[in-house]
Amino acid sequence: MKVLVTGGAGFVGSHIVDLLIEQQHEVSIVDNLTSGKKENLNPKARFYQVDIRSHELDQVFEQEKPEIIYHLAAQSVVPPSIKDPLYDESVNVAGTLHILDLMKKVGSKKIIYSSSAAIYGNPVSLPINEEHPIQPVSPYGLSKWIAEQYIMLYHRMYGIDYTILRYANIYGPRQTPEGEGGVVSIFVDKLKKGETLTINGDGRHTRDYIYVGDVAKANLAAMTEGSQAIVNISMGKETSLLELIQQLEAAFEKQVEFVHGPEREGDIVYSCLNPTKAAKALHWQANTSLAEGLKQTIQG
Numbered sequence: 001m002k003v004l005v006t007g008g009a010g011f012v013g014s015h016i017v018d019l020l021i022e023q024q025h026e027v028s029i030v031d032n033l034t035s036g037k038k039e040n041l042n043p044k045a046r047f048y049q050v051d052i053r054s055h056e057l058d059q060v061f062e063q064e065k066p067e068i069i070y071h072l073a074a075q076s077v078v079p080p081s082i083k084d085p086l087y088d089e090s091v092n093v094a095g096t097l098h099i100l101d102l103m104k105k106v107g108s109k110k111i112i113y114s115s116s117a118a119i120y121g122n123p124v125s126l127p128i129n130e131e132h133p134i135q136p137v138s139p140y141g142l143s144k145w146i147a148e149q150y151i152m153l154y155h156r157m158y159g160i161d162y163t164i165l166r167y168a169n170i171y172g173p174r175q176t177p178e179g180e181g182g183v184v185s186i187f188v189d190k191l192k193k194g195e196t197l198t199i200n201g202d203g204r205h206t207r208d209y210i211y212v213g214d215v216a217k218a219n220l221a222a223m224t225e226g227s228q229a230i231v232n233i234s235m236g237k238e239t240s241l242l243e244l245i246q247q248l249e250a251a252f253e254k255q256v257e258f259v260h261g262p263e264r265e266g267d268i269v270y271s272c273l274n275p276t277k278a279a280k281a282l283h284w285q286a287n288t289s290l291a292e293g294l295k296q297t298i299q300g
């Protein structure tokens with residue numbers, strides 16, 4: 001298949017690219033390297049350093065005429081979306097719409113979209129299934145959901161197929177600890193440097209951590225399965241920050257020093273996604289335990 005991956009220099013996108021190349025697909029990458037890194041780029045993929053909002057993207061689509069689009073390029077974290085909601089909206093909503101419009105122009109068949117648990121907001125029931133109310137509590141959560149809506153609109157209007165993957169908290173090698181990276185990468189980085197960890201809040205906040213390798217496999221499954229499906233991609237297991245620290249103590253084989261800091265604005269307290277629908281729609285299931293995934297992450 002001719003596949004284009006937006007955000008293919010980023011954390012999750014680069015793992016998807018590696019798996020696509022391994023399975024002999026012809027891959028091109030569009031990334032403007034705002035948070036992505038050159039060293040993540042697979043040398044067997046064609047790389048375009050292009051912003052998804054720019055007119056240069058039109059030329060990339062004309063040249064590549066991709067059949068399948070993996071769309072991951074995004075303003076991908078909550079706190080910057082609160083500081084600058086207009087920027088978040090321009091990349092996550094207008095950028096997605098630009099891609100859909102170009103797909104229509106060149107006749108691409110399917111978009112596989114990386115969405116987020118952030119669209120659900122504070123859970124009214126756990127684990128969250130796909131019918132849970134949509135009540136985002138940050139501009140990021142809202143922009144990811146509006147992008148989903150445009151994707152479904154383009155299916156109704158032009159027949160472009162889609163699978164929407166709503167991710168829980170992904171962790172693994174290449175996740176950046178700088179800025180607002182995931183908590184696992186921040187903690188692993190600090191522990192490697194022998195620094196004290198800071199827990200935002202009382203440590204009882206929970207997340208559903210899923211290993212990036214499992215997420216990449218779900219994306220590959222969506223190439224042929226899950227037509228017009230919206231599915232949660234998760235382990236379906238709640239882990240508190242205090243439990244995460246225990247697991248890190250086991251992985252590093254040492255006691256972990258930590259202090260408590262203030263809670264972060266827009267942070268959801270408890271989160272866990274039900275992955276049952278993905279198992280049926282994609283014939284996929286996450287199978288990397290947190291203990292195993294942490295080992296892989298520490299090894300880098």
Ligand SMILES: NC(=O)c1ccc[n+]([C@@H]2O[C@H](COP(=O)([O-])OP(=O)(O)OC[C@H]3O[C@@H](n4cnc5c(N)ncnc54)[C@H](O)[C@@H]3O)[C@@H](O)[C@H]2O)c1
Nearest residue numbers: 007010011012032033034035036051052073074114116170
């Ligand atoms: N990591 C997670 O836990 C998680 C959870 C839920 C959803 N997601 C979604 O998965 C996707 C990938 O997330 P990630 O963690 O790999 O983040 P990331 O920041 O590592 O990847 C995003 C990539 O998009 C690129 N990009 C940003 N703006 C761009 C633009 N205007 N034009 C072109 N490229 C641009 C960045 O340079 C980066 O390489 C995102 O869409 C994110 O919303 C991630």
